[in-house]
Amino acid sequence: MTRPRSRRGGGRPTIADVARKAGVGAITVSRALREPGRVSEDLRRQIQAAVDELGYVPDPNARALASARAEVFGVLVPSLTNNVFAEVVRGIYDSLSDSPFRIQIGNTHYSGLEEERLLQVFGSQRPAALIVAGIDQTPSARRLLENAGCPVVQVMETGPDPVDMMVGFSHFDGGRTAAEHLLEAGYRKIGFIGARMDPRSQRRLAGYRAAMEAAGLFDPRLITTTPVPSSVTLGRELFRDALAKMPTLDGVFCNNDDIALGVLFECHRASIEVPKQIGIAGFNDLDMMQVSFPSITSVRTHRYEIGTRAVAMALAAIAGNRPEQRIVDLGFELMRRESTAR
Amino acid sequence: MTRPRSRRGGGRPTIADVARKAGVGAITVSRALREPGRVSEDLRRQIQAAVDELGYVPDPNARALASARAEVFGVLVPSLTNNVFAEVVRGIYDSLSDSPFRIQIGNTHYSGLEEERLLQVFGSQRPAALIVAGIDQTPSARRLLENAGCPVVQVMETGPDPVDMMVGFSHFDGGRTAAEHLLEAGYRKIGFIGARMDPRSQRRLAGYRAAMEAAGLFDPRLITTTPVPSSVTLGRELFRDALAKMPTLDGVFCNNDDIALGVLFECHRASIEVPKQIGIAGFNDLDMMQVSFPSITSVRTHRYEIGTRAVAMALAAIAGNRPEQRIVDLGFELMRRESTAR
DNA sequence: GCCTCATATGGTAGCGCTACCATTTGTCTG
DNA sequence: CAGACAAATGGTAGCGCTACCATATGAGGC
Numbered sequence A, B: 001m002t003r004p005r006s007r008r009g010g011g012r013p014t015i016a017d018v019a020r021k022a023g024v025g026a027i028t029v030s031r032a033l034r035e036p037g038r039v040s041e042d043l044r045r046q047i048q049a050a051v052d053e054l055g056y057v058p059d060p061n062a063r064a065l066a067s068a069r070a071e072v073f074g075v076l077v078p079s080l081t082n083n084v085f086a087e088v089v090r091g092i093y094d095s096l097s098d099s100p101f102r103i104q105i106g107n108t109h110y111s112g113l114e115e116e117r118l119l120q121v122f123g124s125q126r127p128a129a130l131i132v133a134g135i136d137q138t139p140s141a142r143r144l145l146e147n148a149g150c151p152v153v154q155v156m157e158t159g160p161d162p163v164d165m166m167v168g169f170s171h172f173d174g175g176r177t178a179a180e181h182l183l184e185a186g187y188r189k190i191g192f193i194g195a196r197m198d199p200r201s202q203r204r205l206a207g208y209r210a211a212m213e214a215a216g217l218f219d220p221r222l223i224t225t226t227p228v229p230s231s232v233t234l235g236r237e238l239f240r241d242a243l244a245k246m247p248t249l250d251g252v253f254c255n256n257d258d259i260a261l262g263v264l265f266e267c268h269r270a271s272i273e274v275p276k277q278i279g280i281a282g283f284n285d286l287d288m289m290q291v292s293f294p295s296i297t298s299v300r301t302h303r304y305e306i307g308t309r310a311v312a313m314a315l316a317a318i319a320g321n322r323p324e325q326r327i328v329d330l331g332f333e334l335m336r337r338e339s340t341a342r
Numbered sequence C: 001g002c003c004t005c006a007t008a009t010g011g012t013a014g015c016g017c018t019a020c021c022a023t024t025t026g027t028c029t030g
Numbered sequence D: 001c002a003g004a005c006a007a008a009t010g011g012t013a014g015c016g017c018t019a020c021c022a023t024a025t026g027a028g029g030c
Helices: A015-022 A026-034 A041-054 A060-067 A083-096 A112-123 A139-146 A171-184 A199-214 A232-245 A257-269 A303-318 B015-022 B026-034 B041-054 B060-067 B083-096 B112-123 B139-146 B171-184 B199-214 B232-245 B257-269 B303-318
Strands: A072-077 A102-107 A129-133 A152-157 A165-169 A190-194 A223-225 A251-254 A279-284 A297-301 A327-329 A332-335 B072-077 B102-107 B129-133 B152-157 B165-169 B190-194 B223-225 B251-254 B279-284 B297-301 B327-329 B332-335
Touching: A015 A026, A015 A041, A026 A041, A060 B060, A072 A083, A072 A112, A083 A102, A083 A129, A083 A152, A083 A303, A102 A112, A102 B102, A112 A129, A112 A139, A129 A303, A152 A199, A152 A303, A165 A171, A165 A303, A171 A190, A171 A199, A171 A251, A171 A279, A171 A297, A171 A332, A190 A199, A190 A232, A190 A257, A199 A223, A223 A232, A232 A251, A232 A257, A251 A257, A257 A279, B015 B026, B015 B041, B026 B041, B072 B083, B072 B112, B083 B102, B083 B129, B083 B152, B083 B303, B102 B112, B112 B129, B112 B139, B129 B303, B152 B199, B152 B303, B165 B171, B165 B303, B171 B190, B171 B199, B171 B251, B171 B279, B171 B297, B171 B332, B190 B199, B190 B232, B190 B257, B199 B223, B223 B232, B232 B251, B232 B257, B251 B257, B257 B279
Parallel strands: A072 A102, A072 A129, A129 A152, A152 A165, A165 A327, A190 A223, A190 A251, A251 A279, A279 A297, B072 B102, B072 B129, B129 B152, B152 B165, B165 B327, B190 B223, B190 B251, B251 B279, B279 B297
Antiparallel strands: A297 A332, B297 B332
16 A cells, blocks of 8 residues: 655655545644644544544654744753763653653763854754753853753753853852861861862862861862762772872862762771761762761752753743743752761 | 845855855755765865855754755663663764764653654654664564664664664673672572663573572572662662571672662671672672772673664664674673672 | 766755645624 | 624745756767
């Protein structure tokens, strides 16, 4: 039962085939599919029957071309494997799974240049919305976002000057809170250990520093960082460096949980008692923080919710009712655990 | 300097604008961009200048519509947060970053039905290639893949009957190898602890079972599984269940490294000596396995390479030279560490 | 020098869909 | 009951690009 195929098309049914079979105009089929309310119930049923029988699926490319708008959410993250962004992306996917929107993820590798390139590529598709991680776009990237002609949500952080909308929390406050907690617990020589040191890590460091300075305990030698990407292995190594540099260290605030775990393992290996000799605090509160022995204090961030919230805001903006609250601060939560319970 | 904008377009330059500026036909611009070799050097330069000056970026939707082929790789994975798939996806991204291909990821949530739905959606775009995780597609999904009209690569596993191409390794062999290692190390009451129990986990379990039966040591009570998604916390709980069921347990092969880490932490907490009282082996060999205390034996899998290899094969097929080796087994590597060094 | 053939370029006609602007019909107002 | 107006449907003309089929030009064969 080969239906006559056009010169180039793959031979799959088009909207015209459906229209013919249902005995209506093509435009009515188009409407029945997109705005069912505007087509009478009768025709709607007929059309649905024709669609089912032919197995018609609209061509998103033709749709995008004709309507000058693709049903695509562009998402830009600096890393695919970092659990933090994976959670945000998961939230985005889950929120969009019942919508007609497809998702396109770009991996910027923490590079502003790469971000610009991807923005260019994404923009050429006329996406329905853009979600980008971070608030430190290059001037050129920022311009691309401003001219994207679609809702833009910056996620992971909050800041004073959104391109359009923002969902996140203050990394500075998160860092300060963790450091203050260590101070309250009685630790004095509290180091900061950080890898990658992207802008968010920098702000956590700044928060840590503010707390330490307020306590009159800041010392630059307490800081150990590297631009190298974060890993558990690296956490262990950095901790050894930190200890070598400052043997009287009695606490560490880690950039993230991978580092914290590495520190914990090194303590085990070197028979350093946690929390007695060394207090450890992490950041993000991955699942394993609560199970480790001892369990590790961490700053819980609401990553999945950042994703879902960003989508909700973008969807609202697409629907025409832009949320009046353009900057949403989802906050964080200090999870006090054994590793700082002196 | 507003250029006259057409009725609907966003006003961005089109190929016709470039053609006019360069004083050539539109089709020549199209060719210069896609097959530079077929356009004289002279025109090519002129066209490039016009492109740069106008800031022209081709519209991928129009391109896809006209050529009946979108420059998109569709990727289907069961989870976005599971590090294993994140690594594969990273490999795919890195291999495709310099190509014109965009990537579209679908999250099947380990559901065959969802996989079918996504295949339908992806298929409607006429992607350049499809990469799907696993070899256990539903009959309907398999049919969709066979009729996709593009190269298809099944990844993560190898099996006898590829839809088109395959890159992965034998989970059965991986499971057997881990169990055999524990046996060789002198462990006898070796449990299997697994979460999620997707098809790959099932095959690892089968491999474990084969090894145990060959040694005459298999006992169904050694097996502790749950359909619940894997986590470190869950590893700890399952280990407690396993111990309650069989207090004489002297080793465990864990479904994956998260579970293994949970087991290790529980051993610490319950003062069970590793590897003396209990031997632990994991699967996948995440970074932290080599740093933990004690370090944990694991089966290293080549996840990133699975991604890069899958792309390479798909790209070759697109270019017309289908690799003669349609099934690529990347194997695995047993990493012997302290946790099984009795 | 005629013919073939490869190379370089262009014109035309869509790809499958929807925006825009009719047209038709029925309903309500005064 | 004319006039106004909303609701339901359709026709036409593209969206921006490329497949296909010319056409023009020069190189090479005999």
